Amino acid sequence: EILAAVEALLAPGAGPLAGRHAIVTSGPTHEAIDPVRYIANRSSGRQGHAIAAALAALGARVTLVSGPVALPDPPGVAVRRVESAREMLAACEAALPADVAVCAAAVADWRVAAAAGQKLKKVPGQAPPPLALALNPDILATLSAHPRRPRLVVGFAAETEEVVANAIAKRARKGCDWIVANDVSGDVMGGRENAVHLVTAQGVEHWPRLPKEEVARRLAERIAAALA
Amino acid sequence: EILAAVEALLAPGAGPLAGRHAIVTSGPTHEAIDPVRYIANRSSGRQGHAIAAALAALGARVTLVSGPVALPDPPGVAVRRVESAREMLAACEAALPADVAVCAAAVADWRVAAAAGQKLKKVPGQAPPPLALALNPDILATLSAHPRRPRLVVGFAAETEEVVANAIAKRARKGCDWIVANDVSGDVMGGRENAVHLVTAQGVEHWPRLPKEEVARRLAERIAAALA
Numbered sequence: 333e334i335l336a337a338v339e340a341l342l343a344p345g346a347g348p349l350a351g352r353h354a355i356v357t358s359g360p361t362h363e364a365i366d367p368v369r370y371i372a373n374r375s376s377g378r379q380g381h382a383i384a385a386a387l388a389a390l391g392a393r394v395t396l397v398s399g400p401v402a403l404p405d406p407p408g409v410a411v412r413r414v415e416s417a418r419e420m421l422a423a424c425e426a427a428l429p430a431d432v433a434v435c436a437a438a439v440a441d442w443r444v445a446a447a448a449g450q451k452l453k454k455v456p457g458q459a460p461p462p463l464a465l466a467l468n469p470d471i472l473a474t475l476s477a478h479p480r481r482p483r484l485v486v487g488f489a490a491e492t493e494e495v496v497a498n499a500i501a502k503r504a505r506k507g508c509d510w511i512v513a514n515d516v517s518g519d520v521m522g523g524r525e526n527a528v529h530l531v532t533a534q535g536v537e538h539w540p541r542l543p544k545e546e547v548a549r550r551l552a553e554r555i556a557a558a559l560a
Numbered sequence: 561e562i563l564a565a566v567e568a569l570l571a572p573g574a575g576p577l578a579g580r581h582a583i584v585t586s587g588p589t590h591e592a593i594d595p596v597r598y599i600a601n602r603s604s605g606r607q608g609h610a611i612a613a614a615l616a617a618l619g620a621r622v623t624l625v626s627g628p629v630a631l632p633d634p635p636g637v638a639v640r641r642v643e644s645a646r647e648m649l650a651a652c653e654a655a656l657p658a659d660v661a662v663c664a665a666a667v668a669d670w671r672v673a674a675a676a677g678q679k680l681k682k683v684p685g686q687a688p689p690p691l692a693l694a695l696n697p698d699i700l701a702t703l704s705a706h707p708r709r710p711r712l713v714v715g716f717a718a719e720t721e722e723v724v725a726n727a728i729a730k731r732a733r734k735g736c737d738w739i740v741a742n743d744v745s746g747d748v749m750g751g752r753e754n755a756v757h758l759v760t761a762q763g764v765e766h767w768p769r770l771p772k773e774e775v776a777r778r779l780a781e782r783i784a785a786a787l788a
């Protein structure tokens with residue numbers, strides 16, 4: 333896909349997504365407990381970054397809103413780096429309008445209710461106080477109900493059980509168009525391959541286990557067809 | 561230091577630490593909340609990995625016990641990969657006996673009291689339950705009081721206030737020989753440089769801001785002198 337991205341760079345007006353703007357979220361978010369501790373979701377960002385690259389390869393202008401990852405920036409993509417879910421939402425809203433939003437980040441559902449400004453001290457022999465949590469904003473639901481809603485909003489669902497049933501319910505609950513669902517009870521997070529189910533208004537497609545780059549390429553082509 | 565490490569590999573019997581075994585911990589630990597969420601400390605592992613490389617370059621046999629990091633394995637070092645603090649302690653104890661232990665990892669003080677086997681479900685509109693925490697084992701204190709205690713035990717202290725005073729207190733409390741203290745209120749974690757204070761029984765040395773590799777080289781030389 334590097335070659336394709338280079339081609340897209342060389343011919344920015346070309347490709348089925350030329351003239352389209354895509355927002356892609358990727359990676360985890362980090363929610364501070366104090367200056368040294370945080371809560372996070374497991375996510376390498378590989379799938380989201382691959383989707384950003386695949387959309388750019390089809391000619392889209394891509395804004396990639398990425399949590400902390402150890403990946404290089406995909407070529408030809410504008411990267412906005414964020415830490416927390418609230419920063420990620422703000423960066424997505426700042427990037428609107430867009431034709432499509434793909435929310436592939438593993439956003440932390442919860443943040444710490446009151447992050448400490450100084451490092452919390454361990455008191456020897458004493459159990460730590462429980463950590464009060466607060467609900468984070470729901471980026472997928474917010475973009476799906478946004479006054480400047482992208483025409484196509486795609487969410488991801490990482491499930492450990494009842495993968496497809498949970499994904500169908502999630503699609504309805506969030507108000508998005510498609511859900512890409514995967515079973516993370518194995519070794520998907522951080523791995524190189526992914527077996528996903530694409531849940532749309534038309535039903536459920538089961539895709540074979542594929543390299544994440546190939547999942548991204550197929551999804552980008554489906555997005556191009558939907559926006560055509 | 562790559563050249564030095566290669567030289568150490570080519571001449572394993574050479575160097576002031578030849579015949580010595582060093583255990584180095586590095587990186588963060590990840591404490592599972594459920595299969596997709598975890599608590600962690602901010603740590604790139606750069607300082608710990610550099611110390612492992614520097615000790616190997618002086619001829620030591622090095623066991624590097626590393627939490628999840630995005631760094632290559634230092635050449636000539638045996639790497640044990642772990643996730644949690646309990647796994648890190650077990651790997652350190654399994655690596656004993658050793659002449660020196662350098663505990664550079666940013667070990668999570670607390671873990672989640674009862675990690676969930678399935679992904680916790682967010683209940684829309686409902687505040688999440690507080691997260692009950694439990695104290696993790698203290699790897700530095702455990703090694704310092706171990707029946708097979710390394711002759712030299714070195715800890716790290718990441719502080720955001722009262723850096724030296726907290727480090728002096730930490731040295732006494734943990735029972736270790738030296739504390740390498742740094743102020744992490746700036747941008748140390750993940751950064752390339754470090755300004756540290758070396759706290760020993762003899763007093764406190766203030767080292768200038770240096771690349772982490774140079775901090776590692778100086779510390780390795782001090783260790784070699786102490787074990788000579």
